[in-house]
């Protein structure tokens with residue numbers, strides 16, 4: 001916001017968080033003497049209502065919003081405090097990091113991401129417009145939803161995946177070194193968010209336990225069926241084995257269907273891309289050289305990931321490109337001496 005010319009004033013009960021954020025250019029420390037256009041409350045969900053009610057009582061702004069990951073509870077807490085909700089709108093930017101704190105923040109975090117707004121008939125139009133302006137300034141995409149529908153949605157697409165990632169990673173806690181050494185891209189993908197900070201996730205899960213338990217219970221039913229199907233695959237009986245195989249194949253197919261629904265880059269519909277794998281040496285400037293060569297070939301890189309082979313001084317860079325540009329990129333990179341892999 002500061003970079004877009006908006007005056008930003010920072011307040012936090014932890015002075016060092018304010019100082020760090022201010023030194024990173026996020027704004028100036030301290031609450032101004034005059035009311036601001038919009039007070040943005042970014043504290044853990046359980047503290048939202050108290051922090052917001054305090055800001056309203058002090059008349060700090062013309063409009064108020066919060067960005068907590070859960071929306072139903074904070075709204076009910078505010079109602080219980082008898083707060084005038086007409087100048088408040090609950091919101092949630094759907095983007096995050098595995099780490100918290102000002103040092104983990106990036107100015108472009110919300111670009112192209114959905115930002116949920118939960119207005120009610122009581123919400124003042126001016127406040128809704130201020131929130132929409134904030135979303136536009138952050139180059140996010142506004143999505144209007146009911147607070148409880150939001151909480152059920154994030155239970156499905158964010159909170160349960162976090163727990164499942166943690167559960168898969170927790171299986172490795174006592175794993176033999178020999179097994180861990182075999183880890184590849186699959187487990188890296190599934191466990192990336194298991195590296196998240198437990199504190200932040202405890203705050204989120206404690207604010208949304210019911211909807212998350214509902215999704216996890218359905219998942220537990222799938223798990224129980226899968227265990228039964230796998231046991232059937234061990235049977236000497238042909239019919240039982242066939243039944244087990246059908247059950248597992250059905251789950252894998254349902255997974256394909258669900259995965260195809262996950263939106264692609266910048267929240268657009270999922271799109272079929274082609275991935276080119278290029279071997280690069282572990283030395284300074286290799287990635288820059290590869291990207292420059294792709295640029296010189298006139299090819300836009302849609303996405304990129306690096307697979308590091310354990311114990312090797314090389315990495316496999318996977319360049320995601322539009323299928324129509326793949327042949328020209330392949331030719332250009334080969335010509336410039338890059339080793340492409342299947």
Ligand SMILES: NC(=O)C1=CN([C@@H]2O[C@H](COP(=O)(O)OP(=O)(O)OC[C@H]3O[C@@H](n4cnc5c(N)ncnc54)[C@H](O)[C@@H]3O)[C@@H](O)[C@H]2O)C=CC1
Nearest residue numbers: 012013014017042043044045047068069095096097100101
């Ligand atoms: N980190 C993420 O990935 C995302 C977080 N959110 C939501 O944003 C909110 C903030 O999360 P983060 O910035 O990640 O956490 P954070 O831990 O980096 O920041 C929270 C700040 O709130 C301060 N604080 C706590 N209680 C306070 C109070 N009563 N008064 C004043 N300051 C108080 C803390 O000192 C801390 O500096 C949470 O509600 C979270 O659910 C939303 C989208 C993404």
Ligand SMILES: O=C(O)C(=O)Cc1ccc(O)cc1
Nearest residue numbers: 069093094095096097157158
């Ligand atoms: O779950 C996701 O999709 C993330 O990218 C991480 C995240 C965590 C907390 C939020 O409130 C929003 C997003």
